[in-house]
Amino acid sequence: MNPYEFIxxxxxxxxxxxxxxxxxxxxxxxxxxxxxPIREAIKQLETDGLITPYKRRGYIVREFSLxxxxxxxNLRALLESxxxxxxxxxxxxxELERMYNKNAAYEIAISKLKRSDILTIRNVQxxxxxxxxxxxxxxxxxxxxxHISKVVVVPLIFRSFYWYSERMLLxxxxxxxxxxxxxxxxxPERAKIAMQEHIYQGRDDVLQQLNTPGIEVLKRDTQ
Amino acid sequence: MNPYEFIxxxxxxxxxxxxxxxxxxxxxxxxxxxxxPIREAIKQLETDGLITPYKRRGYIVREFSLxxxxxxxNLRALLESxxxxxxxxxxxxxELERMYNKNAAYEIAISKLKRSDILTIRNVQxxxxxxxxxxxxxxxxxxxxxHISKVVVVPLIFRSFYWYSERMLLxxxxxxxxxxxxxxxxxPERAKIAMQEHIYQGRDDVLQQLNTPGIEVLKRDTQ
DNA sequence: AATTATCATAATGTATACAATAAGGTCAAC
DNA sequence: GTTGACCTTATTGTATACATTATGATAATT
Numbered sequence: 001m002n003p004y005e006f007i008x009x010x011x012x013x014x015x016x017x018x019x020x021x022x023x024x025x026x027x028x029x030x031x032x033x034x035x036x037p038i039r040e041a042i043k044q045l046e047t048d049g050l051i052t053p054y055k056r057r058g059y060i061v062r063e064f065s066l067x068x069x070x071x072x073x074n075l076r077a078l079l080e081s082x083x084x085x086x087x088x089x090x091x092x093x094x095e096l097e098r099m100y101n102k103n104a105a106y107e108i109a110i111s112k113l114k115r116s117d118i119l120t121i122r123n124v125q126x127x128x129x130x131x132x133x134x135x136x137x138x139x140x141x142x143x144x145x146x147h148i149s150k151v152v153v154v155p156l157i158f159r160s161f162y163w164y165s166e167r168m169l170l171x172x173x174x175x176x177x178x179x180x181x182x183x184x185x186x187x188p189e190r191a192k193i194a195m196q197e198h199i200y201q202g203r204d205d206v207l208q209q210l211n212t213p214g215i216e217v218l219k220r221d222t223q
Numbered sequence: 224m225n226p227y228e229f230i231x232x233x234x235x236x237x238x239x240x241x242x243x244x245x246x247x248x249x250x251x252x253x254x255x256x257x258x259x260p261i262r263e264a265i266k267q268l269e270t271d272g273l274i275t276p277y278k279r280r281g282y283i284v285r286e287f288s289l290x291x292x293x294x295x296x297n298l299r300a301l302l303e304s305x306x307x308x309x310x311x312x313x314x315x316x317x318e319l320e321r322m323y324n325k326n327a328a329y330e331i332a333i334s335k336l337k338r339s340d341i342l343t344i345r346n347v348q349x350x351x352x353x354x355x356x357x358x359x360x361x362x363x364x365x366x367x368x369x370h371i372s373k374v375v376v377v378p379l380i381f382r383s384f385y386w387y388s389e390r391m392l393l394x395x396x397x398x399x400x401x402x403x404x405x406x407x408x409x410x411p412e413r414a415k416i417a418m419q420e421h422i423y424q425g426r427d428d429v430l431q432q433l434n435t436p437g438i439e440v441l442k443r444d445t446q
Numbered sequence: 447a448a449t450t451a452t453c454a455t456a457a458t459g460t461a462t463a464c465a466a467t468a469a470g471g472t473c474a475a476c
Numbered sequence: 477g478t479t480g481a482c483c484t485t486a487t488t489g490t491a492t493a494c495a496t497t498a499t500g501a502t503a504a505t506t
Contacts, residue, residue, distance in 0.1 A: 023486090023487065023488090024487075024488070025486090025487075025488095033460075033461085034460055034461040034462070035460095035461085035462085035488090036259075036459080036460055036461065036462090037459080037460070037461095039263070039488090039489095040262070040263075040266060043263060043266060043267065044266065044270070047267070047270055049366070049369065055468085055469075056467090056468065056469090056488090057467090057468065057469070057486085057487060057488070058487065058488075068365075068366070071364045071365075071366050071367065072366050075364075075366055075367060075370065078301065078302070078305050079301070082301050141294045141298075142291075142294075143272070143291070143294050143295050143298055143374075144294065144298060146272065147298065147370055147373075147374070150370075151366075151370070246456090246457065246458090247457075247458070248456090248457075248458095256490080256491085257490055257491040257492070258458090258490095258491085258492085259489080259490055259491065259492090260489080260490070260491095262458090262459095278498080278499080279458090279497090279498065279499090280456085280457055280458070280497090280498060280499070281457065281458075447506100448505105448506085449504105449505085449506080450503105450504090450505085450506095451502105451503090451504085451505095452501105452502085452503085452504095453500105453501090453502085453503095454499105454500095454501085454502095455498105455499085455500090455501095456497100456498090456499085456500100457496100457497085457498085457499095458495105458496085458497080458498095459494105459495075459496070459497090460493105460494085460495070460496090461492100461493090461494080461495090462491100462492090462493085462494100463490105463491085463492085463493100464489105464490085464491080464492100465488105465489075465490075465491095466487105466488085466489070466490090467486105467487085467488080467489090468485105468486090468487085468488095469484105469485090469486080469487095470483105470484090470485090470486095471482105471483090471484080471485095472481105472482090472483080472484090473480105473481090473482085473483100474479105474480090474481085474482100475478105475479090475480085475481100476477105476478090476479080476480100
């Protein structure tokens with residue numbers, strides 16, 4: 001695996017904790033490559049906002065406050081709801097069909113979910129992401145996709161617990177269907193509002209979990 | 224000047240034309256540094272979307288279609304109008320005062336404008352940018368600022384002609400005042416819509432110029 | 447003449463050595 | 477005991493040599 005993906009996954013999975021210091025040499029010897037490719041990965045992670053400079057010497061894994069998370073989710077809601085409305089305007093019937101297929105796959109993935117099986121959980125997560133991506137593809141707006149892909153990374157760190165709750169998953173499935181119907185009927189405003197609500201629900205679920213001290217362990221995916 | 228800024232400015236000013244090929248070694252010898260810092264700059268320019276990979280060997284300066292420009296301006300409108308509404312909600316009175324000062328400076332800069340003097344033109348451009356930045360600062364949303372700063376670069380390439388037209392500048396000054404009043408009165412919806420309209424005007428001016436064959440030369444700043 | 451395989455070349459990918467510099471600790475002076 | 481200067485050391489910044497690979501040209505074969 002390339003250094004960028006490796007480090008990014010390590011941060012998302014919690015193998016590198018927020019505040020932990022990262023030095024080029026340590027990473028280089030861990031990944032058994034030279035510093036050059038590590039530097040490249042680090043620069044990219046910095047623009048992703050996953051790491052921040054530390055005292056002009058190296059980087060630390062970024063810590064996100066509740067306010068950070070709220071702001072990032074709000075941005076996500078803004079961008080994805082715009083995407084949904086554009087998709088409602090510009091979708092072709094082939095694209096609509098692909099969206100329906102992805103959401104059907106999502107429904108199946110949820111039904112197969114075993115709470116203790118990490119593989120079925122990852123599958124739900126993956127298929128959900130593919131559903132959202134079908135929508136962005138239908139906008140034909142490459143620049144929008146670039147921005148969304150950036151704003152989607154941080155939420156990944158925090159909502160791992162989300163995928164364990166069947167109640168939440170079934171609720172999001174229902175909202176997916178509302179979004180789909182709006183896109184099918186080419187109702188941009190309705191698609192936009194449904195998507196906005198969808199993201200806000202995710203935001204509030206995450207914030208609520210992070211505010212509940214008893215289930216601190218769920219804050220991070222321990223794999 | 225560091226390589227990233229140098230290359231970026233060269234692209235914005237048109238010294239590197241769209242489609243032109245960039246190789247690490249050529250840039251390195253031009254800037255009289257080794258390939259290492261050039262590589263770093265190139266990676267960053269790629270995530271900025273200013274250059275794109277070319278046949279798996281190096282990069283070319285990105286060419287933007289009219290549709291690209293339309294999409295980028297629409298994104299800018301989305302993000303900046305959100306910013307204006309957040310600023311209306313969260314501004315302090317000190318921040319409001321700074322915005323007024325910047326817009327006063329903008330008015331002065333316009334009045335001092337000489338159509339042939341590149342320095343006064345750059346000054347108008349600079350002060351305008353500072354006005355917009357005061358608004359984003361007032362949102363206290365660092366993530367929003369990151370996204371806006373990215374979406375603002377491409378328009379810079381195309382709207383150079385804009386700063387030559389006193390009519391357009393006076394119009395945008397009036398809209399600035401509307402935005403300011405909405406932020407002062409803490410009317411987020413009004414601030415949002417005024418900002419949206421402001422960006423759309425800029426978008427349409429640019430697209431119209433690019434569609435007018437006679438003034439092709441104005442498409443790029445020849446400086 | 448067209449097509450394909452091979453090879454030379456130019457460009458990027460990677461490793462590593464050396465330079466520059468900031469952080470932190472030690473020692474001395476007050 | 478506290479403060480400040482200096483020095484050590486850890487870490488990043490830069491240059492460069494070498495490895496790898498994709499491209500385009502050339503030549504050979506059909």
